[in-house]
């Protein structure tokens with residue numbers, strides 16, 4: 001079975017039009033295959049976040065083509081893209097973005113409630129399972145602002161997992177954590193790929209982190225400069 | 232996309248800002264309740280005033296006007312014939328004030344299906360002789376039973392009984408007249424008609440219509456009493472008063488019947504046009520005030536939503552990142568506006584009703600209105616409907632622009648801004 005690549009970016013360029021026009025991404029082409037754990041490395045300001053926002057379909061203002069799961073995504077309407085994100089993409093931010101109005105458990109449940117593929121009871125059970133993966137089940141009924149940074153980040157990853165997405169993306173998800181928590185989150189990512197075959201695309205500028213992934217995409221000034229396989 | 236989730240999120244956002252949400256809802260509550268109370272009160276007053284004047288006024292009044300004969304002798308002369316003739320100093324002819332053929336007119340009117348009732352009247356100019364003083368006054372000869380039935384005469388007889396008028400030579404005095412003459416129930420007063428006839432009448436009651444001037448110059452006696460005073464037969468009436476089933480038909484019927492009977496016919500709309508105008512102006516004022524209050528409440532909602540959106544930009548960005556479409560986000564904030572509106576409006580309607588009840592119990596006693604003891608309130612369901620609809624409409628509009636703004640939040644911009 002020759003599966004489609006999970007994600008394929010073809011010659012993506014991005015410009016910012018402020019006082020002057022600046023090109024932030026220059027003909028970026030990358031391909032992520034099923035089950036891969038890929039990292040993106042590069043100096044601060046080289047365009048990693050910008051690229052990730054485009055790949056996650058949140059930013060639609062770019063040149064080039066983006067394919068997800070064998071379907072062209074470029075040019076689709078916002079409602080379609082929202083549905084796609086909900087169903088197929090899990091996103092983990094550098095700053096643990098959780099909804100403080102809801103409990104930890106509800107935060108994890110919301111993308112699944114939105115998708116409405118399962119009943120509420122089933123969703124609650126699944127959310128609990130995901131929290132267990134990250135050892136957060138005891139905090140399920142707390143509000144996010146009662147948690148530490150590392151704990152919040154683990155909850156965000158659990159949320160990203162709730163709809164069994166095709167791909168999880170992270171923008172420096174450990175960038176704001178201490179070494180111990182970083183290691184913990186990294187181990188969980190590793191576990192996800194190895195045990196569940198989860199595809200991951202993680203931006204980082206942690207050398208060690210990158211080395212431990214299946215493949216690292218190196219970026220410099222908006223260009224992909226080399227693909228280093230670490231294994 | 233399930234509304235349940237949308238409402239759940241809307242609820243959570245409101246609870247996170249419960250104080251401001253309550254303030255916004257109370258704003259709506261306040262304006263709706265004021266709207267209801269104001270309209271109820273204004274319309275209560277309107278119908279009170281209408282009742283004071285319009286219910287007591289015949290829908291059509293037939294009478295003979297004293298005017299020059301339209302057929303002057305010159306037109307019969309062959310010398311002047313059909314030319315345009317100009318005559319100066321024409322005097323009214325000595326035709327009677329009484330309506331010709333009054334019996335048959337009344338009979339025809341009573342058979343007309345559009346007519347609710349007919350009450351003939353005989354107005355006479357008299358003097359009341361008090362010591363050496365002669366007070367000018369009108370005596371209205373009426374059928375006490377019909378007058379009460381059609382025009383609520385009974386309601387403003389404050390002393391004595393209308394039935395006592397059925398005895399010959401009795402009179403019910405206007406309160407102003409009675410006060411001037413210091414006449415009490417049972418007194419006998421001396422009356423001189425314009426023709427010079429002197430009669431003695433027994434006072435059997437006093438009335439107070441609420442119109443002071445009227446009460447100073449008017450009194451009521453039975454038709455027979457006045458006819459006897461004037462030395463006229465039983466078919467002698469000066470006015471035929473008609474009440475219709477449908478008040479709005481008055482102008483049309485007045486014209487039609489006036490032509491048939493060959494008498495003057497005034498309809499209530501023409502005679503009392505100014506009352507309609509007064510009611511309308513009061514109505515316009517109450518709607519204007521009510522709607523202004525609502526608009527102010529609308530701005531309150533607009534503010535709270537804008538503030539909420541500004542504070543919750545992060546939450547909106549997350550919702551969008553995890554798959555909520557712009558439409559979903561719009562629905563969340565529109566729901567917040569409508570929920571505030573729904574709670575505020577429905578409580579406002581209840582409080583408005585209670586305010587009405589309260590006003591309804593405030594004593595309001597005035598000599599001019601003997602039957603009224605508290606402020607009048609109109610509980611017309613129409614006001615509640617209008618208030619509710621307007622409340623929801625304003626809150627929806629107040630939520631419209633903030634919701635649109637929220638739906639167009641760019642998550643990338645927010646997330647990058649961190």
Ligand SMILES: Nc1ncnc2c1ncn2[C@@H]1O[C@H](COP(=O)(O)OP(=O)(O)O)[C@@H](O)[C@H]1O
Nearest residue numbers: 016018024042043044045046047048049050051
């Ligand atoms: N809204 C913007 N307008 C103009 N330039 C921007 C804007 N956002 C980011 N940039 C620029 O784009 C470049 C790439 O930014 P970013 O993708 O955040 O880099 P990285 O995530 O690799 O640190 C930077 O030089 C940054 O200054």
Ligand SMILES: [Mg+2]
Nearest residue numbers: 048049050171
């Ligand atoms: Mg970045």
